[in-house]
Amino acid sequence: MAGGIVGTQVSTLGIAVLACLFERPMHPYEMYQLLLERNDDRLLKVRPGSLYHAVDRLAAADHIVAVGTEREGNRPERTTYDVTQSGRDALTSTLRSLLATPVPEYSQFTLALKESHNLPAAEVSVLVRERIAHLGKDLDEMRIMTAAITARHSPRLFSVGLEYTVALREAELAWLRAFVDDIDTGRLPWLDAIIAEKHHHMTRQDR
Incomplete structure (x- = not known):
């Protein structure tokens, strides 16, 4: 699963984004740094471009919402996101399904x-x-x-x-x-x- 949403479930990277926002509002680069700090790049493919794409998909699905922007020096503006109730429901539903039901993985x-x-x-x-x-x-x-x-x-x-x-x-x-x-x-x-x-x-x- 790539991107943010697949059917009624959240993609693997979408799970990571929503999980970050469960902790506190963040901008995408902050999410990226946190995932690397926790070695989550050993569990899923984490790239800045794909993470920003997942954020866009989740925002389009109203699972997350922009809550502010900030700028540091000459750097581009960074948008901070927070999780919505829809996003909370999507994540918990996806986690329940993945934890309980084995999914065929073709190696x-x-x-x-x-x-x-x-x-x-x-x-x-x-x-x-x-x-x-x-x-x-x-x-x-x-x-x-x-x-x-x-x-x-x-x-x-x-x-x-x-x-x-x-x-x-x-x-x-x-x-x-x-x-x-x-x-x-x-x-x-x-x-x-x-x-x-x-x-x-x-x-x-x-x-």
């Missing part, structure tokens, strides 16, 4: 994993090990972020999304390492071995 990697037998087993092992290395670095970075949040004595409530992401990444890495080990040890027979075994079995039956 390209999962599809590639399912079709990996079309590559040689040794090559898949190398490629997945490369992925493990990338994910391991990413996990280390997220752990550092979590430690920094703890050191700042920031409320844990604002970092549970990052905690959940860390837990998922740890589980993913554990599964991938076991998967590669099964390939390397032969515990997971590859397609060429299965075909060869099937051909051998059929040949024996024909004798």
Whole structure:
């Protein structure tokens, strides 16, 4: 979901904008800085342009309203927004739906994993090990972020999304390492071995 509104629900970035305004009125750049401070860019794609677009969409839907403008020096005017009752209702409704009801998420990697037998087993092992290395670095970075949040004595409530992401990444890495080990040890027979075994079995039956 991109932009501000999708059907009767709010988009992921729209959720972030409304959540910021639940705390206090803000201008879009202030929202952007707050999202980065809380490492929300690890949970959704946060770009100034897309955030301003989401703000425009939410304002057009009367979920937020401009409450003032300010100017600092020669900088362009910044419009401060506040959330409306419509916006509060939209956010709480969206959160209730997303928290309670699993939504199918179609991962390209999962599809590639399912079709990996079309590559040689040794090559898949190398490629997945490369992925493990990338994910391991990413996990280390997220752990550092979590430690920094703890050191700042920031409320844990604002970092549970990052905690959940860390837990998922740890589980993913554990599964991938076991998967590669099964390939390397032969515990997971590859397609060429299965075909060869099937051909051998059929040949024996024909004798």
